[in-house]
Amino acid sequence: MSQQPVIWTYDWVPEMPRGFVRDLRLRWACEEAGLAHDVRTVPFEGRGPEHFARQPFGQVPFLTDGDVTLFESGACLLYLARKSEALMPRDAVGEAEVLEWVVAALNSMEMASVPWWFLNMTGATENGLTGWMDSRLGHMETVLGQREWLAAGRFTVADLLMADVLRVPTVRAHGDRPATEAYVKRITSRPAFLKARDAQLAHFAAADKQRAKAG
């Protein structure tokens, strides 16, 4: 059994989601914290019972670390955050701030933006969720106009997650929110993000070569 956390992702994905598959969130957190980690894969095509046993919705990522296995990128981030103060402070107030903003990214922001993006992808650019998403993005613009970091006055896993939610190209291109745009640019120019993204892109590029050889 591996002595370091293992991030599980797909063996291959089509071009479009590359750079956005959510194993990136975990790779990024490990880079920020200097946590050694391995990356292993499950098949993208033909997801089997072993995959569903570890991720009941048939998605990625999931994380294994000794006896612990857990899915949901948000849960994995909170789990990794306990391993390193680089990701989350240790005082009760700071931890509570990180926790609330991690959940806000998942359940207030992404709950509006992902379904909107999903409908948008089918061609419904203006859809029944646009007003709701605009309202949530507007509240975030207010918050980000007033502060540099979401929680604890410093970079934490809350910024990692919120920036990842807000950087989705269609969401970013929709409307004009200068504070949000500056925030996304700032957070995603961190060396740890760039390193993690390049690692994911290299992973899927290697899969293309493998496929070309096999095919």
Place this chain on the structure above:
Amino acid sequence: MSQQPVIWTYDWVPEMPRGFVRDLRLRWACEEAGLAHDVRTVPFEGRGPEHFARQPFGQVPFLTDGDVTLFESGACLLYLARKSEALMPRDAVGEAEVLEWVVAALNSMEMASVPWWFLNMTGATENGLTGWMDSRLGHMETVLGQREWLAAGRFTVADLLMADVLRVPTVRAHGDRPATEAYVKRITSRPAFLKARDAQLAHFAAADKQRAKAG
């Protein structure tokens, strides 16, 4: 300053959301854990800067506990879960299971069901999110057909949250999922849920009387 956690909710809401306003999740958790708590209110109509300072999206609930203030019902549940083993076990494997299922309720299940319900409310019964929600509900039906509890082999805050997500009437009425239906019935027949729901209903009924007197 109060010596016990304070759950903040609206002073009044219309008839329809009563029994579903998310302060219920926190009341329920406190009842399960036997945690003494106070309930205080912010105005439903005319949400002011003090409200947005504590909940940047202008929603409820939020929780105050000594120096700690936090919003997002999911975050508040994880915070309360640290106070009582009745809500979450203390071993690393059990905690990870609770964490993953709490986030799954928020970001895999509710991310599909709330926007679907939102579009459904506008009259679009079959909408662009129906297939997505059906798929997520289908995976939950498989999981709930195989086990009694989501995490750690016992009731935890993960069941509290998932049952609250799945009990939404329009979602529950959509499709036939016997394991899910049995799960929702079982979890929401717990005395702590009934006590918390009755307390919320009584809170808003008292607000009606207050309004009638004032008006």
